[in-house]
Amino acid sequence: xxxxxxxxxxxxxxxxxxxxxxxxxxxxxxxxxxxxxxxxxxxxxxxxxxxxxxxxxxxxxxxxxxxxxxxxxxxxxxxxxxxxxxxxxxxxxxxxxxxxxxxxxxxxxxxxxxxxxxxxxxxxxxxxxxxxxxxxxxxxxxxxxx
Numbered sequence: 001x002x003x004x005x006x007x008x009x010x011x012x013x014x015x016x017x018x019x020x021x022x023x024x025x026x027x028x029x030x031x032x033x034x035x036x037x038x039x040x041x042x043x044x045x046x047x048x049x050x051x052x053x054x055x056x057x058x059x060x061x062x063x064x065x066x067x068x069x070x071x072x073x074x075x076x077x078x079x080x081x082x083x084x085x086x087x088x089x090x091x092x093x094x095x096x097x098x099x100x101x102x103x104x105x106x107x108x109x110x111x112x113x114x115x116x117x118x119x120x121x122x123x124x125x126x127x128x129x130x131x132x133x134x135x136x137x138x139x140x141x142x143x144x145x146x
Contacts, residue, residue, distance in 0.1 A: 009085075010038035013108035015099045015133070016075065017044065025114035025144040026075045032112065032142070033084040040079045041106050042088040044068040045098040065090055096132035103139060112142045 014029040016022035026042075033040045046064050072088035079086035089106075091098040103111050115130040134141045 010036050010109045011041060011107055012036075012038050012110045012112060013041045013043055013099070013103050013106055014075070015043045015045070015095070015102075015111060015113040015129075016072065017095070017114075022071070022075075022114050024146060025112050026078065028142065028144045029112040030075075030079045030082055030084060032110070033079060033086075034082050038084075038109070040076075040084050040086040041102075041108065042072045042075050042079075042086065043099065043102050044072050044088065044090050045095045046090065046092045047095060048092060095129045096136070099129070099133050100136055103137060108139055110140045110142060111137055112144065115143045115145050 012029050012033050014026060016026060029040055032038065046068065069088070069090060072090070076086045076088050089102060091102055099111060099113065102108075111133060113130050113133060115128065130141075130143045134143060
């Protein structure tokens with residue numbers, strides 16, 4: 001008698017931006033990964049136009065990458081402590097577009113991301129990243145409020 005083939009492992013894509021809403025979304029994604037025996041892919045997106053600091057200064061892309069990578073590693077460590085296979089990715093570009101592209105590239109079954117209150121003009125005019133992802137994704141999307 002042949003053994004049943006292992007089911008394909010579910011893949012959860014967690015999109016974080018290191019804001020306050022990121023840790024709530026991270027907790028939700030890790031708990032879901034534990035329940036579903038899924039792997040976790042932590043995605044951070046660097047927005048090149050968001051590298052401006054007050055006073056006309058600029059952060060270099062490598063500085064921003066290092067800052068975001070350390071936050072992603074914290075989430076990966078927390079997931080691994082719970083027995084979840086986890087890794088992280090860094091993409092550059094528009095956050096909504098990058099999340100959607102990464103979900104396709106990584107064959108994600110679920111996208112988890114945090115939601116922040118709308119506070120700036122860009123969000124009011126263009127809509128939030130979470131609403132764009134929820135509207136356009138081809139897989140399940142879980143939006144965790146801040």
